[in-house]
Amino acid sequence: MTTVALKDVTxxxxxxxVAVDNVSLDVNDGEFMVLLGPSGCGKSTxxxxxxxxxxxxxxxxxxxxxxxxxxxxxxxxxxxxxxxFALYPHMSVGANIAFPxxxxxxxxxxxxxxxxxxxxxxxIGDVLGRKPSQLSxxxxxxxxxxxxxVRRPGLxxxxxxxxxxxxxxxxxxxAEISGLVRELGVSTIYVTHDQAEALTMADRVAIMxxxxxxxxxxxTQVYGRPATLYVAAxxxxxxxxLLEATVYVHLDRYVxxxxxxxxxxxxxxxxxxxxxxxxxxxxxxVGMRAEALTPVAPDTPGDVLxxxxxxxxxxxxxxxxxxxxxxxxxxxxxxxxPVTDERPTGAGRGLRxxxxxxxxxxxxxxGPGQPAPAARGARDSVLNDPGRHHRRPAELAVRLAPYxxxxxxxxxxxxVRMDAVHFFDERGDRIDVGWR
Amino acid sequence: MMTTTTPPAPAGTESVPGPPVTRAAxxxxxxxxxxxxxxxxxxxxLWTVPTFGLFVxxxxxxxxxxxxxWWTAFSNPQFxxxxxxxxxxxxxxxxxxxxxxxxxxxVITIPSVLFPLAFAALAAxxxxxxxxxxxxxxxxxxxALQIVPLQMALVPLLSFFSEGVSLGGIELMPAWNLDDxxxxxxxxxxxxxxxLPVAVFLLHNFISQLPKDLMEAARVDGATHPKIFRSIVxxxxxxxxxxxxxxxxxxxxxxxxVALIFAGGGSETAPLTVRLAELAGTRANEWxxxxxxxxxxxxVPLIVFLSLQRFxxxxxxxxxxxx
Numbered sequence: 001m002t003t004v005a006l007k008d009v010t011x012x013x014x015x016x017x018v019a020v021d022n023v024s025l026d027v028n029d030g031e032f033m034v035l036l037g038p039s040g041c042g043k044s045t046x047x048x049x050x051x052x053x054x055x056x057x058x059x060x061x062x063x064x065x066x067x068x069x070x071x072x073x074x075x076x077x078x079x080x081x082x083x084x085f086a087l088y089p090h091m092s093v094g095a096n097i098a099f100p101x102x103x104x105x106x107x108x109x110x111x112x113x114x115x116x117x118x119x120x121x122x123x124i125g126d127v128l129g130r131k132p133s134q135l136s137x138x139x140x141x142x143x144x145x146x147x148x149x150v151r152r153p154g155l156x157x158x159x160x161x162x163x164x165x166x167x168x169x170x171x172x173x174x175a176e177i178s179g180l181v182r183e184l185g186v187s188t189i190y191v192t193h194d195q196a197e198a199l200t201m202a203d204r205v206a207i208m209x210x211x212x213x214x215x216x217x218x219x220t221q222v223y224g225r226p227a228t229l230y231v232a233a234x235x236x237x238x239x240x241x242l243l244e245a246t247v248y249v250h251l252d253r254y255v256x257x258x259x260x261x262x263x264x265x266x267x268x269x270x271x272x273x274x275x276x277x278x279x280x281x282x283x284x285x286v287g288m289r290a291e292a293l294t295p296v297a298p299d300t301p302g303d304v305l306x307x308x309x310x311x312x313x314x315x316x317x318x319x320x321x322x323x324x325x326x327x328x329x330x331x332x333x334x335x336x337x338p339v340t341d342e343r344p345t346g347a348g349r350g351l352r353x354x355x356x357x358x359x360x361x362x363x364x365x366x367g368p369g370q371p372a373p374a375a376r377g378a379r380d381s382v383l384n385d386p387g388r389h390h391r392r393p394a395e396l397a398v399r400l401a402p403y404x405x406x407x408x409x410x411x412x413x414x415x416v417r418m419d420a421v422h423f424f425d426e427r428g429d430r431i432d433v434g435w436r
Numbered sequence: 437m438m439t440t441t442t443p444p445a446p447a448g449t450e451s452v453p454g455p456p457v458t459r460a461a462x463x464x465x466x467x468x469x470x471x472x473x474x475x476x477x478x479x480x481x482l483w484t485v486p487t488f489g490l491f492v493x494x495x496x497x498x499x500x501x502x503x504x505x506w507w508t509a510f511s512n513p514q515f516x517x518x519x520x521x522x523x524x525x526x527x528x529x530x531x532x533x534x535x536x537x538x539x540x541x542x543v544i545t546i547p548s549v550l551f552p553l554a555f556a557a558l559a560a561x562x563x564x565x566x567x568x569x570x571x572x573x574x575x576x577x578x579x580a581l582q583i584v585p586l587q588m589a590l591v592p593l594l595s596f597f598s599e600g601v602s603l604g605g606i607e608l609m610p611a612w613n614l615d616d617x618x619x620x621x622x623x624x625x626x627x628x629x630x631x632l633p634v635a636v637f638l639l640h641n642f643i644s645q646l647p648k649d650l651m652e653a654a655r656v657d658g659a660t661h662p663k664i665f666r667s668i669v670x671x672x673x674x675x676x677x678x679x680x681x682x683x684x685x686x687x688x689x690x691x692x693x694v695a696l697i698f699a700g701g702g703s704e705t706a707p708l709t710v711r712l713a714e715l716a717g718t719r720a721n722e723w724x725x726x727x728x729x730x731x732x733x734x735x736v737p738l739i740v741f742l743s744l745q746r747f748x749x750x751x752x753x754x755x756x757x758x759x
Contacts, residue, residue: 051656053652053655053656072655073655073656074658074659080656082649083649084649086649087653088650088654088667088668089672099667100657100658103657103658103659104658
């Protein structure tokens with residue numbers, strides 16, 4: 001119902017933290033958009049800027065095409081569901097759900113009806129008289145959703161609503177939320193750190209890391225053709241196997257990807273070979289998911305990697321074997337955090353000390369805004385330093401049938417489906433031809 | 437196939453709880469032991485003995501009080517209500533007539549509790565949850581005002597009311613010229629001002645610990661600041677309000693200095709404390725009236741404290757509210 005457009009939105013907090021760095025995002029009418037990323041990546045801050053609870057430092061937030069930067073939250077036609085439910089503890093469940101209606105002046109009769117409708121739709125019609133402290137976690141979340149739905153907003157904003165629930169409940173509520181939102185046809189922005197939630201619920205997924213938007217697309221797109229190394233590593237369980245490879249081009253014949261003790265070959269007629277060939281003599285990242293690997297007999301010809309099983313993980317419905325193939329792994333730092341500022345000099349330091357004293361007295365951050373740190377633009381190389389003597393050996397994850405007849409130490413050969421292999425350069429960007 | 441069942445535990449054996457593991461559990465066990473209980477009872481009795489002695493004295497005739505100690509009343513019981521009667525309803529010039537002063541005390545104390553509570557709650561909410569420039573400096577200033585001793589402000593306040601404010605010959609504010617009953621305004625003013633820094637500090641502590649999500653949920657639901665304050669903050673800070681209310685009530689009820697200076701005029705405005713001081717001070721040989729006067733003076737704070745005391749403990753200990 002409401003469309004959201006974020007144009008070059010940046011948020012820098014007073015202590016210098018860059019929470020959101022130049023994010024541009026569109027949410028279409030009726031779309032379920034999921035903001036995915038690790039803790040501290042800025043996704044909640046983006047949500048709060050759409051809600052009006054934070055003001056962007058620069059950039060525009062547009063709701064239905066109109067600039068909404070200066071609109072207070074209550075005039076934006078939104079409803080928000082919080083991670084810890086944020087129910088009013090001194091009011092009954094019915095009063096909690098009715099609160100927004102009371103504020104907007106709905107009369108008592110129609111108010112009670114709407115509350116009863118919403119409550120019965122969510123399955124909490126019989127606890128309307130209780131206080132929130134007397135409810136279970138799942139019921140509280142339903143009350144929070146009821147409070148959001150009863151307002152008939154144009155936009156739902158959900159900030160990790162399921163993270164405080166146990167995993168069984170989570171799966172059940174996931175389906176409920178998804179179904180409910182689609183039935184109502186309301187645009188939704190949903191924030192989570194759980195990639196399974198994102199992939200199952202979303203119409204489109206936006207992955208963020210350290211305040212920067214990494215990739216946006218449908219779950220199929222971001223899973224099948226990840227735009228950056230980080231996205232590739234973040235999505236999917238088990239994690240995508242990421243190997244360091246050196247490129248050698250044999251013109252008009254094939255491109256060798258030297259993984260260390262073994263190598264894979266890209267035939268020249270594969271269109272990606274041209275793109276990869278640019279990196280002749282350099283190191284790139286080769287990624288392959290566990291589903292691209294199939295165990296085969298050791299002497300099978302073709303793209304086959306020989307390895308020895310390091311260890312097995314039994315998951316009941318399948319087993320994962322982790323192979324040592326003599327390659328080097330690429331480690332992706334999963335714990336994204338905001339970039340910290342540098343210490344100011346001289347007078348700035350004195351003012352900072354005063355700011356810290358005031359901060360302790362008043363209990364919140366105070367002081368002049370620090371300039372944006374210099375490290376924003378630069379990205380470090382994802383590849384290992386050539387001089388490091390302890391490079392992490394790669395463990396290739398392979399899917400096997402449950403409880404296979406192999407053990408640690410057994411040799412195993414896997415064939416690689418070359419069309420399911422991904423390539424990333426040393427900055428982490430995707431190497432590909434003519435993609436979105 | 438034989439199914440084995442666990443044999444039922446023989447009757448009579450109860451599982452003995454093992455020795456407490458954590459330090460807190462050990463302390464709790466020690467504090468619950470009979471020795472600790474006995475010691476605390478002993479301390480409580482010792483503490484109450486003087487008050488009990490006073491209570492007994494208030495029922496003894498004048499000569500007895502002045503010649504023998506109160507403990508002899510048990511061997512030689514002679515009880516009378518003469519003290520109370522004289523103090524409450526006596527018509528002579530030197531007798532108590534405490535009834536009128538009792539009313540004065542109430543008239544002074546109740547607004548002196550309600551005004552600071554109201555102002556401080558509003559101020560604390562604004563300082564905690566509203567964003568405006570200079571907010572933190574204002575809070576620090578109010579917080580720092582606790583340092584200012586009462587005595588420093590007495591003379592300026594008094595001259596403010598009686599002479600007004602004039603700067604270099606220009607009169608900025610005329611004298612209030614309050615007459616007898618209107619002098620209550622001065623006392624309320626003084627008590628409110630002196631109570632506000634502590635009140636704002638206490639309530640700010642409590643209000644700022646309310647979960648931020650609650651405020652944000654209310655904002656998104658469509659509430660403005662006044663609505664949030666009325667519907668959400670006020671019900672949740674009742675323990676803090678009650679805790680501060682008790683403190684303030686006791687302090688104002690028992691206060692002598694401010695009352696003497698601002699309301700010590702006559703029987704229209706003077707509270708109990710002033711009158712009791714007069715009773716003991718003018719002619720020290722009439723101090724048997726003090727015993728009964730003191731107990732009459734205790735009644736009201738006792739009622740207030742007992743009725744609000746459950747809030748008192750919650751207000752002091754409870755740091756915040758769990759949503």
